[in-house]
Amino acid sequence: MGEWARPAVRLHPVPGSPGVTDSHIGGPLLWPADEPWPWCDGSKHDEGLTILPADSFGVPVALVSAVQxxxxxxxxxxxxxxxxxxxxxxxxxxxxxxxxDHFGPCVQLFWRSSAITDVLSGAPEPAVFEPQYRTRPCVLHPCRIVEYPMGDEQPVGAGDWPPVANGSKLGGWAFWWQTSPFGLECPSCGADRRLLLALYTHEEPEKELCSCEVAERAVVGWEFGREGALNVFACTQDVQHPIKLHID
Ligand SMILES: [Zn+2]
Ligand SMILES: [Zn+2]
Ligand SMILES: [Zn+2]
Incomplete structure (x- = not known):
């Protein structure tokens, strides 16, 4: 079982007022004032729960802060x-x-140095958005755990292994609920892509994994799929290679 162990960090978001120099979910980003804010070009927009195609297809939209x-x-x-x-x-x-085979919000990662002298004072607001992808700012109370694979990723005869964390986290194993794992080979180099980050609709306590208190299930306010998780997989050779997104 040991060879299957992967470290994970549960993020345990709690509503707060994080600043640009804090780690957080949904707070302001430390963004260089002289770097253009990223926009989605709208070419893959689809009908949402509240937004019609006419309002979104091909419409460029300012991205929003999810995690720092x-x-x-x-x-x-x-x-x-x-x-x-x-x-x-x-x-x-x-x-x-x-x-x-991804249906949901698109995601962009920025790995940067925090040595920024001139910080952007306010991010542009998206002109149109799905309410379930807007968040309330949360500070993080992380804890470290170890996870083992579930379902189809387990070796034959694995037996009764502990669950993966049902809540936002870094690393560890994804919970493939609707499908078997697919598309994890990096298109740039062929290496394996592994779970970098999972953002969950609901934060569950999961007493088998840690004893942290979880005050509120829908703490961040976002919803991915049907009360699911947005999993972000990154290349194990180079995290700047293309990521894979999977909502489950
Ligand atoms: Zn978009
Ligand atoms: Zn790669
Ligand atoms: Zn915990």
Whole structure:
């Protein structure tokens, strides 16, 4: 069983008022004032729960802050040389990408150095968005656990292994609920892509894994799929290779 163990960090978000120099979910990003804010070009927008295709297809939208993580708080993240800050942004609309079989918000990762002198004072607001992809700002109370695979990723005869964390986390194993794992080979180099980050609709206590208190299930306010998780897989050779997204 030991060879299947992977470290994971449960993020345990709690509503708060994080600043640009904090790790957080949904708070303001430490963004260089002289770097253009990222936008989605809208070419893969699809009908959402509240937004019609006419309002979204081909419409460029400013991305929104989803997660910001500093190396001092999360040294286990695979920061490329010269970087100490990971920023995760979402396009807050539905996308339909048949090629990668992903249906949900698109995601962009930025690995950067936090040595920024001139910080952007306010991010642009998206003109249209799905309400379920807007978050309330949360601070993080991380804890470290070990996870083992579930379902189809377990070796034959694995027996009764502990569950994977049902809540937002870094690393560990994904919970493939609707399908078997697919598309994890990196298109750039052929290496394996592994779970980097999972963002969950609901935060569950999961007493088998840690004894942290979880005050509120829908703490962040976002919803992925039907009360599912947005899993982000990154290349094990180079995290700047294309990521894979999977909502389950
Ligand atoms: Zn978009
Ligand atoms: Zn790769
Ligand atoms: Zn915990």
């Amino acid at each position: 993580l500093y190396r001092r708080d999360f040294p286990e993240l695979p920061f490329p040389d010269g970087t100490d800050l990971l920023q995760v942004l979402l396009c807050p609309l539905e996308h339909s990408d048949e090629e990668s």
